[in-house]
Amino acid sequence: MLDVADLKKAFVEPGGGHLPVLDIPRFQLAAAEQMVLMGSSGGGKTTLLHVISGISRPDSGRVTIDGLEIGRLSESGRDQFRAEKIGYVFQTFNLLPGFTALENVLLGMTFRREKVDRTWAKELLRRVGLEHRLQHRPPAMSVGEQQRVAVARALANRPRLLLADEPTANVDPANQQHVVDLIRNTCRDEQIALLVVTHAPEVACQFERVDRLEDINLVVQNRRKGPASGGLR
Amino acid sequence: MSLWKIAWRSIQRRWVASLLTAISMALGVGLVVAVLLIVGIVQESFRNNTSLGYNLIVGAPTGGRLQLVLNTVYYLSQPIGNVNYNVYQNFLGAAERTDGRDGIYRPYVDFAIPVCLGDYYQGFRVVGTTAQLFDEFQFDPERQRKFEFTHGRNFRFRDAEHGFFEAVLGAAVVRETKLKLGDKISVAHGEPSGRTHESGFTIVGILKSSGTPVDRAVFVNMEGFLLLDGHAKPVAADDTAGDQVEHAVEPTEPPTNGTPTHGTIHDLAAMEPLPIEQRQVTSLLVKTSSLLVTEQLRRKINDSQEAQAVLPVREIYGLFDAIIRPIQQLLLVITALICVVSGIGILVSIYNSMSDRQHEIAVMRALGAGRSTVMWVVLFESILLSVGGGLLGWIGGHAIVAAVSPQIEARTGVQVGLFQLAPRERLWELSTAAGTLKMDVSPEVLLVPCLIVLAILVGLLPALAAYRTDVSRALSASP
Numbered sequence: 001m002l003d004v005a006d007l008k009k010a011f012v013e014p015g016g017g018h019l020p021v022l023d024i025p026r027f028q029l030a031a032a033e034q035m036v037l038m039g040s041s042g043g044g045k046t047t048l049l050h051v052i053s054g055i056s057r058p059d060s061g062r063v064t065i066d067g068l069e070i071g072r073l074s075e076s077g078r079d080q081f082r083a084e085k086i087g088y089v090f091q092t093f094n095l096l097p098g099f100t101a102l103e104n105v106l107l108g109m110t111f112r113r114e115k116v117d118r119t120w121a122k123e124l125l126r127r128v129g130l131e132h133r134l135q136h137r138p139p140a141m142s143v144g145e146q147q148r149v150a151v152a153r154a155l156a157n158r159p160r161l162l163l164a165d166e167p168t169a170n171v172d173p174a175n176q177q178h179v180v181d182l183i184r185n186t187c188r189d190e191q192i193a194l195l196v197v198t199h200a201p202e203v204a205c206q207f208e209r210v211d212r213l214e215d216i217n218l219v220v221q222n223r224r225k226g227p228a229s230g231g232l233r
Numbered sequence: 234m235s236l237w238k239i240a241w242r243s244i245q246r247r248w249v250a251s252l253l254t255a256i257s258m259a260l261g262v263g264l265v266v267a268v269l270l271i272v273g274i275v276q277e278s279f280r281n282n283t284s285l286g287y288n289l290i291v292g293a294p295t296g297g298r299l300q301l302v303l304n305t306v307y308y309l310s311q312p313i314g315n316v317n318y319n320v321y322q323n324f325l326g327a328a329e330r331t332d333g334r335d336g337i338y339r340p341y342v343d344f345a346i347p348v349c350l351g352d353y354y355q356g357f358r359v360v361g362t363t364a365q366l367f368d369e370f371q372f373d374p375e376r377q378r379k380f381e382f383t384h385g386r387n388f389r390f391r392d393a394e395h396g397f398f399e400a401v402l403g404a405a406v407v408r409e410t411k412l413k414l415g416d417k418i419s420v421a422h423g424e425p426s427g428r429t430h431e432s433g434f435t436i437v438g439i440l441k442s443s444g445t446p447v448d449r450a451v452f453v454n455m456e457g458f459l460l461l462d463g464h465a466k467p468v469a470a471d472d473t474a475g476d477q478v479e480h481a482v483e484p485t486e487p488p489t490n491g492t493p494t495h496g497t498i499h500d501l502a503a504m505e506p507l508p509i510e511q512r513q514v515t516s517l518l519v520k521t522s523s524l525l526v527t528e529q530l531r532r533k534i535n536d537s538q539e540a541q542a543v544l545p546v547r548e549i550y551g552l553f554d555a556i557i558r559p560i561q562q563l564l565l566v567i568t569a570l571i572c573v574v575s576g577i578g579i580l581v582s583i584y585n586s587m588s589d590r591q592h593e594i595a596v597m598r599a600l601g602a603g604r605s606t607v608m609w610v611v612l613f614e615s616i617l618l619s620v621g622g623g624l625l626g627w628i629g630g631h632a633i634v635a636a637v638s639p640q641i642e643a644r645t646g647v648q649v650g651l652f653q654l655a656p657r658e659r660l661w662e663l664s665t666a667a668g669t670l671k672m673d674v675s676p677e678v679l680l681v682p683c684l685i686v687l688a689i690l691v692g693l694l695p696a697l698a699a700y701r702t703d704v705s706r707a708l709s710a711s712p
Contacts, residue, residue, distance in 0.1 A: 035521070045703075046709065050704075050705050050708075053599070053706055055598070055599055055704050056704075056705045056707070073492060075603075075604070076603045076604070076605075078602055079325055079598070079602065079603040079604075079606075080601065080603070082599070082601045083599075083600065083601020083602070084601070086601075088599055090401035090596075090708070092597075094592070094596045094599070094708070096593050096596060096597075097246065098242040098243060098245055098246030099242055103238075103242070106234045107234060107239075107597070107600060110234045110600070110602075111600055111602045111606060112601060116234055153600075157601070160609075197650070201425070219240070
């Protein structure tokens with residue numbers, strides 16, 4: 001379902017030099033598979049998710065999703081692909097504060113080709129237990145509720161791949177498990193491949209497959225062997 | 234969810250800045266609308282005054298044409314001089330002349346109404362004329378409108394009680410002087426602060442507002458006007474055309490400075506008309522029997538050298554084009570600049586919030602919105618602020634003009650409805666073999682497209698900033 005091959009990505013430093021971030025010879029995820037990618041802060045986890053989702057372009061290598069190599073697409077083609085095929089749960093939720101919970105979920109299906117499906121948006125909010133909070137705006141909701149809305153939004157376009165970037169990092173312990181269950185169960189029900197990036201062992205231990213970023217990213221391996229470099233995102 | 238709704242939510246989120254920006258645009262557009270409407274009122278008022286009911290003015294051969302029109306039509310400026318009474322008689326029919334023959338200009342005209350100027354009452358022009366002006370004359374022939382009286386009646390040629398000394402007041406004169414029927418007025422000679430004539434006129438009629446300069450004048454029987462001291466042409470004077478007003482008789486009593494007087498100064502009813510050889514008039518309002526003969530008559534009069542004939546409409550439009558139209562255009566340019574400044578306010582408002590909204594833009598991009606999509610969201614926000622503010626201003630401008638419309642109507646005779654658009658202007662004209670194609674629209678109709686263009690222009694800079702947003706960097710930044 002997801003196939004990353006020979007992926008390299010570096011950032012340009014203020015001095016003009018290049019700071020390598022990702023060097024991944026191979027990384028794969030099967031359809032409907034659920035896995036966790038663990039790694040310490042600054043290991044390039046978020047950068048990898050940005051490259052997989054087409055938000056950033058790799059310097060070299062291939063990212064193939066559902067048989068389509070997204071590096072071959074134009075920027076607008078990648079935008080459209082993301083709108084159709086990928087769901088994204090952010091660590092900081094990234095809900096738009098001026099929109100109601102329902103509108104935030106509707107926003108998740110606004111940029112794809114099909115028409116907005118309000119019934120599905122309401123159903124998603126019902127599934128995350130927020131059917132009574134449809135018209136509430138994020139500032140009026142608890143942190144746990146906000147992350148549940150974010151999960152509903154990520155699923156709104158019926159994606160083939162859901163990327164979750166530290167989905168429980170900003171959620172209180174009482175709600176962490178609820179959020180994890182919500183994501184996993186929905187992905188299982190909808191046959192969505194799930195890639196969760198986290199550094200929380202209590203989240204990782206619930207998944208059958210747990211990869212460590214340092215095992216797949218040669219940049220991290222090299223950094224451990226050589227002198228220390230600056231932190232990465 | 235539509236991009237318009239996303240833009241609207243963004244406006245709501247920054248509602249204070251958005252409201253202030255929209256109000257600024259509303260003020261600009263409100264001013265534009267008010268100026269357009271006032272321009273329309275001025276044009277309509279001009280049209281009212283050029284639909285004069287007469288098409289020639291005959292006056293003294295000396296002096297400028299425009300000055301003759303200004304003081305005869307608008308009662309402005311100083312009279313350029315007088316013409317001999319025989320010029321007036323040349324327009325009269327056999328029944329009105331002592332020799333029993335038609336005047337030489339009679340075949341060309343429907344009527345000629347004499348106008349005698351030179352006196353004032355409390356700053357208002359005093360006009361000596363005949364009863365014909367209010368009995369028969371149509372000041373708006375297209376709508377067959379004649380001057381009407383709200384109170385009283387027209388002055389009579391010779392009234393049993395008041396003789397030749399009756400007066401009729403324009404509506405604005407009554408409003409400002411509070412004069413009423415039966416009051417007697419003594420008029421000032423030569424200039425508003427001049428000495429006051431001894432003889433007083435009795436007010437017998439008050440005119441309804443017509444939106445013409447007649448509203449601002451005092452009309453007296455020409456026979457009485459000619460009998461006032463200083464108005465008779467000295468018999469010894471050379472009988473040539475174009476004599477200035479002579480002050481033949483000095484006042485025998487101190488001036489009363491134009492205040493109403495009650496009481497008989499003379500036995501007015503017993504006074505006899507001024508002999509013809511002592512008479513002169515300032516000008517004549519002439520309506521030719523057909524437009525075909527107008528030019529012929531004008532040349533004939535001008536060739537005679539005893540008087541000059543001018544076409545008032547030509548002079549008025551010349552004045553309009555030379556003075557009023559540039560002022561109107563200047564006002565429009567100023568108000569349009571105010572709109573542009575308001576537009577720049579939108580630019581500043583949106584651009585200042587760009588750092589704040591870059592995170593939102595990045596989130597939308599992460600959800601699959603393309604660069605052009607987020608650019609359009611910003612442009613739509615600019616359009617909503619501009620058009621929304623503009624609509625508020627449009628309604629406000631109309632409401633203000635509608636609120637003062639009773640005063641406008643009273644002063645100009647032009648009615649303005651609440652949602653009556655400014656008069657149409659020629660948008661384009663194309664001459665083809667088949668004829669002329671043209672399109673006339675009210676400038677107000679162009680407001681919305683102009684506002685949209687302005688909004689796109691001012692929204693372009695922040696929209697480009699949205700277009701160039703680095704999604705990865707903006708997402709990594711704290712919201």
